């Protein structure tokens with residue numbers, strides 16, 4: 001008899017996934033009471049400080065003779081890849097809906113992902129302990145959405161523990177047991193996540209679909225063709241707990257022994273060497289598991305070490321972190337002003353923020369992060385003049401008519417070499433109470449949104465469907481939607497296509513020097529306003545210097561906005577007691593000379609704090 005059940009908890013952000021998981025861990029006695037804390041599966045300090053889940057987290061529970069493998073998932077749209085990878089490792093999903101909020105944008109997005117994988121859905125109304133809980137209304141929303149029976153919906157509270165045992169029982173009853181195809185099948189284990197552990201090295205998080213693996217087995221990855229030995233295997237409790245083997249249907253980890261972190265990729269299939277089978281034979285014999293779609297990064301930024309000699313360290317750190325952040329894309333980049341670094345692609349601004357914070361905390365790096373932007377598609381002019389010229393596009397010799405994806409403002413060619421620029425658009429769903437439709441629509445129209453249609457969830461709430469330039473979401477869009485709707489609206493978006501955009505490159509000059517990290521691409525008709533915003537924001541963000549600092553925004557060499565930061569007056573005479581006027585005068589003279597020197601030295605005289613870039617964008 002098969003006594004394994006694998007499931008995830010999915011929901012909109014803050015609907016109580018991690019808190020519900022806490023209660024499950026308690027009921028099943030998985031975590032000792034004294035080690036229990038709120039949202040215990042949010043294992044990173046960063047997650048706990050911000051109160052959000054960033055990483056999927058598997059944990060194995062034993063309950064009434066069953067093995068229950070739970071994967072807790074994040075709710076924020078920037079971490080959707082974590083959700084979809086978790087879903088591919090399980091047979092069921094507990095769909096939580098907060099009884100005070102009802103169905104929200106990520107509820108739908110995550111539900112659709114689960115349905116694509118044909119998972120069994122267990123609908124749960126959560127937070128029924130709250131006075132504002134509206135169980136009946138939420139129940140009706142869920143019935144309408146899933147077409148399920150009212151009796152299938154479980155009412156629960158992750159706070160009080162009410163209904164939690166019932167959820168576990170429903171998981172045992174309703175979620176199908178893992179399929180076991182044949183007893184002697186070769187190993188096929190899906191890598192759904194990975195991690196670089198200081199002591200264990202490269203650890204793969206796997207779901208065993210066929211066969212079994214034991215400590216000491218030779219392992220082969222079918223996609224990267226990497227070979228190694230399973231130095232250890234075990235399960236998540238949620239800490240690593242060695243079991244020596246994993247069998248069909250189980251979720252656990254393999255300590256891979258890989259030296260090169262890039263050999264271990266999520267979506268790859270782990271198999272073992274059987275007798276004399278060569279890896280080529282193995283790859284023919286064993287069909288790889290389906291794996292995952294590659295994610296499309298939406299937001300790009302340059303990441304550079306503040307100290308040039310930390311480049312190697314940065315390279316290694318990013319490679320290691322990539323193991324635990326599968327949606328990150330990166331490639332080396334050279335910048336005249338910032339030296340060697342990486343151009344990195346993210347799913348959104350929050351993803352970028354979290355990534356740089358993790359580099360700082362987990363790898364102790366001091367970084368400069370450039371202003372993030374979307375990628376643009378540039379259609380070069382198809383003139384004879386350009387064809388065959390030796391000028392370079394994006395480091396590659398351009399050919400006639402080749403479109404280029406530009407991920408950095410620096411790479412934007414001269415305007416006279418550009419025929420057309422296109423920018424990415426997304427389809428945007430906004431769920432909002434009817435009362436706020438007007439305010440929300442105004443805001444989206446302001447951001448160049450194109451209205452498509454409206455769907456009714458019930459009499460009080462709607463889904464507005466829009467199309468919108470991705471760049472609009474890279475500002476304070478989310479905050480503005482929240483304030484336009486008194487916090488009630490939620491959004492979800494997905495890339496649809498590139499469409500024409502009238503944009504220009506804007507340089508930002510600090511003390512007359514163009515600061516490469518601050519260059520950005522803006523709409524031509526917004527350049528003036530954006531330029532003003534940025535120099536004003538910089539004025540607040542930059543520390544005062546010993547001299548006056550000019551701040552300018554310029555487009556194609558023409559200054560369109562300017563500010564200045566007054567000089568700091570350091571009273572060099574403060575230390576001098578008494579009235580020796582001539583000494584005082586001498587010192588002031590000296591200070592004046594000092595000022596001149598720093599102004600003349602120009603480059604690098606103004607230190608720009610590493611975190612102002614993301615802040616600037618958020619205004």
Ligand code: GDP
Nearest residue numbers: 013014015016017018019126127130157158159
């Ligand atoms: P997640 O983002 O879905 O993982 O949500 P969390 O588990 O982090 O919970 C979000 C917030 O809701 C936290 O402040 C929890 O304390 C609170 N919360 C979660 N479940 C309940 C519940 O059943 N009742 C009440 N009153 N609060 C809850």
Ligand code: MG
Nearest residue numbers: 017018052053
């Ligand atoms: Mg959570």
